[in-house]
Amino acid sequence: MKAETCVVRNNKVSTCQSKKQQQETDQEELRRGPWTxxxxxxxxxxxxxxGEGRWNLLAKAAGLKRTGKSCRLRWLNYLKPxxxxxxxxxxxxxxxxxxxxxxxxxxxKIAAHLPGxxxxEIKNYWRTRVQKQARQLNMESNSxxxxxxIRCFYMPRLVQKIEQSSTSCATLNSEASSPSSPSKFPEFPTGCTKNSTYCSNNALSDMPQIPHQQTSASSSYTRGKTVNVAEDCYNVDSSSHDVELSSMSVLTDCHMPGHDWLGDDMEEYGMWDLDELWQFRK
DNA sequence: AAAGGGTTCAACCGCCGAGCT
DNA sequence: AAGCTCGGCGGTTGAACCCTT
Incomplete structure (x- = not known):
């Protein structure tokens, strides 16, 4: 694993040089940019x-002209099932x-609590969505x-949105199970009908371990970009009707194929009432 | 229809700590 | 102890896509 040390000793010089040449050749051959x-x-x-691990070795053994790092990143961020x-x-x-x-x-650390x-992805979400809101309010995103x-306006409204979607999810679920209406969507889990109240303060202090959830995903290439098609209607914890964040962390997803509320972002929700928010500015 | 600006996100970069020799 | 590789992390970039004019 360890490369030969480049020590200038008579019996080592040639090895060192050939090693360097080999590295240069490797560098030249390395591919960069989008994966094919x-x-x-x-x-x-x-x-x-x-299996995973030993990425540099893996890259060579697999015949990939990529760095180990690049392989690791591609696997962890995109290809992992x-x-x-x-x-x-x-x-x-x-x-x-x-x-x-x-x-x-x-x-x-945050991603570890969001299965899949x-x-x-989370970093991108934060930078493109959340920081954008901060910029629009002329605030520092970490102020x-x-x-x-966020605590007083955005989070409660997200909870509201979750309640609404839970209700519509339950409606859809009952419709889907009706014999008169053929099921258009996968069967929704029971327990989507929740009333939730949001307690923002330290609500996640006792975060339970989130069970690992498997989803099937396949990828296809369109217009030079990779697109994954995931079919999922995730598991639901329905043990409690008082949805504090701690229980919400079991992620009561009712992700409906073809239903575009996932595409909502803050503006689309109408989450930000700038007049209300103005008081938070320094 | 075209141009230009904004947005998204996959991929890269640099740094750091762990582990091995 | 020193030097090296590797894996992991957070920050940054840039091409592709989207939206507006």
């Missing part, structure tokens, strides 16, 4: 046969906001005033 379908296939196949694609649900957004208020930019989501704005 062929590369993805190679990587998937190799990981399936030999349990990666969940698509927009973040309101539940997930809520969890991210809460966890970020606790831990800051600890993306991997990657740190990269107390913006955090207060």
């Amino acid at each position: 379908l062929e590369e993805d296939t190679l990587l998937i196949h190799y990981v399936r046969c030999h 349990d990666i969940k694609r698509g927009n973040l649900t309101p539940q997930e957004q809520l969890l991210i906001l809460e966890l970020h208020s606790k831990w800051g930019n600890r993306w991997s 989501r990657t740190d990269n 107390q005033s913006f955090i207060d704005a």
